[in-house]
Amino acid sequence: YLIPSVMGGGPRVVRAGQAWFDRWGTVRLLVINAGLMLWLMPAPSWVKVTVSTVVLAALVAFLPLLVLGARASARARRDPDAVAPEARPFWTGNQVVAAVAALALSVTAGVAVDPAAAGLVGSGPAAPAASGVAPTGHTTRVEVTAHGMEFTPNRIEVPAGDRLVVVLTNTDPVMAHDLVLNGARTPRVAPGATAELDAGIIGADTQGWCSVAGHRQMGMVLDVVVLGAPTGAAAAPPADPAGGHAGHGASGAGAGTAAGAAIPPTNPAETLGTFVDPVLPPLSDETVRKVTFTVTEVPLEVAPGLWQTRWTFNGGSVGPVLHGRVGDVFEVTLVNDGTIGHSIDFHAGALAPDRPMRTIAPGESLVYRFTATRAGIWMYHCSTMPMSSHIAAGMHGAVVIEPEGLPAVDHSYVLVQSEVFLANAATSAEQALELDADKVVAERPDRVVFNGIANQYDLHPFTVRVGERVRFWVLDAGPNRASSFHIVGGQFDTSWTEGSYTLRRGEGAFGATDGGAQVLPLLPAQGGFVELTFPEPGHYPAVSHVMVDAERGAHAVVEVSP
Numbered sequence: 001y002l003i004p005s006v007m008g009g010g011p012r013v014v015r016a017g018q019a020w021f022d023r024w025g026t027v028r029l030l031v032i033n034a035g036l037m038l039w040l041m042p043a044p045s046w047v048k049v050t051v052s053t054v055v056l057a058a059l060v061a062f063l064p065l066l067v068l069g070a071r072a073s074a075r076a077r078r079d080p081d082a083v084a085p086e087a088r089p090f091w092t093g094n095q096v097v098a099a100v101a102a103l104a105l106s107v108t109a110g111v112a113v114d115p116a117a118a119g120l121v122g123s124g125p126a127a128p129a130a131s132g133v134a135p136t137g138h139t140t141r142v143e144v145t146a147h148g149m150e151f152t153p154n155r156i157e158v159p160a161g162d163r164l165v166v167v168l169t170n171t172d173p174v175m176a177h178d179l180v181l182n183g184a185r186t187p188r189v190a191p192g193a194t195a196e197l198d199a200g201i202i203g204a205d206t207q208g209w210c211s212v213a214g215h216r217q218m219g220m221v222l223d224v225v226v227l228g229a230p231t232g233a234a235a236a237p238p239a240d241p242a243g244g245h246a247g248h249g250a251s252g253a254g255a256g257t258a259a260g261a262a263i264p265p266t267n268p269a270e271t272l273g274t275f276v277d278p279v280l281p282p283l284s285d286e287t288v289r290k291v292t293f294t295v296t297e298v299p300l301e302v303a304p305g306l307w308q309t310r311w312t313f314n315g316g317s318v319g320p321v322l323h324g325r326v327g328d329v330f331e332v333t334l335v336n337d338g339t340i341g342h343s344i345d346f347h348a349g350a351l352a353p354d355r356p357m358r359t360i361a362p363g364e365s366l367v368y369r370f371t372a373t374r375a376g377i378w379m380y381h382c383s384t385m386p387m388s389s390h391i392a393a394g395m396h397g398a399v400v401i402e403p404e405g406l407p408a409v410d411h412s413y414v415l416v417q418s419e420v421f422l423a424n425a426a427t428s429a430e431q432a433l434e435l436d437a438d439k440v441v442a443e444r445p446d447r448v449v450f451n452g453i454a455n456q457y458d459l460h461p462f463t464v465r466v467g468e469r470v471r472f473w474v475l476d477a478g479p480n481r482a483s484s485f486h487i488v489g490g491q492f493d494t495s496w497t498e499g500s501y502t503l504r505r506g507e508g509a510f511g512a513t514d515g516g517a518q519v520l521p522l523l524p525a526q527g528g529f530v531e532l533t534f535p536e537p538g539h540y541p542a543v544s545h546v547m548v549d550a551e552r553g554a555h556a557v558v559e560v561s562p
């Protein structure tokens, strides 16, 4: 700006030089200063390169203008008759537009060079593992079978740059499987069926897996090894189109370390669309009890305002309570209306598990007949692998076989405690996903629930009167956590567990008459009942005294009126 004045020669000469020095001044000023600001921001390195190149060009552009301006002012000095150019405004709208456009183009070019660095990834099945490899135009076709919790072969080799097509045949007699690989996935493949998966161009080692809940955690993975990969080609982390699992990497059985989706605490203002009646169904006179259990996979509320796709017996949040006497015969028809294999295991009967507890394929059914020879609150559950996931997904319930001579009480309730592992914080049936099997393996429940729904008996309390005798049958369905059933403000005078009273109307096993119990302690699959009366009106919380589980939703309220 000062050069023309320093060169001197009067206003006419200065203006002649200035006309050159100011040429494209707005563009250069904006590009240089705004470009510097862009460069200082946390941008990907290729964006920094393109922006600084444009800034450098704006700076360098002044050098020829300097020469031209100096020549113009020298000419004006030599020729006193030359007419000075008219002064033009420094700021013009066109130049502002040009400067902004130049910067925008440089940023776009920087992002285009390396989209991944800018957080943008290419779409299509070839994207994850193809980076940095030239397609060969050749297709490698591999036949893979799925059986049990294994792919055979479970390791396939592909020349770098080949397109990989996997023909997956499910030779499992009962279980459905699928394959997720390199961003592509097959549909659920029924037993005996075949599906084809186009994994796209393979440029780096990668790993596929079966996405049926729990199967990957049981080791059902497929390694893809690239032959002749360029040095330094790192394994691309497998992307999971279902969401929530990206970056977890491979995990064998027991290796789940992922935190999974974070689930917010339940909003106390939320309400429940449904709730499970906790009253023990009355005893009928039959001695042969025929029931049908239909397995479904349906979205259900697992906490006020939180949904999950549950695997159910008869569509319930928890399996139906069966109630009988010692000696009764139960004939249960199990119908699998789900999309994968399921089964059932009744602890209430003793028998060889081989046939009745077998896994049946979707569309099949079986009849499970057992005699209840012993009293207790017995667990039943799906016993298809991985059992932890099938139980946690909702496939559990209780069979109550009353001990001989069980006295009548004013209220009998059944509470089945279990853990819920959420893959997302779905707030509607449409958003509901199946359980997060990684969280099951990591033993990180999002909710701990009575009868399948967290806090449901806070919203729908048990209502009893002062002095009434109340019996709680409690079963810990797990799959993994113990329970410590306690009623805040209450004391149990009767406790029965694993086949025997430990306390009966205040009387202990060795004749003591001044005892009481504060909890019913239960390991997974243990059950029992406790009895108490309430001394005065009020609100008595019923909880698992494993406090973190009470806070996760294993919490109810007994509302006692006068």
Ligand SMILES: [Cu+2]
Binding pocket: 311, 341, 342, 343, 382, 383, 384, 390, 395
């Ligand atoms: Cu199952």
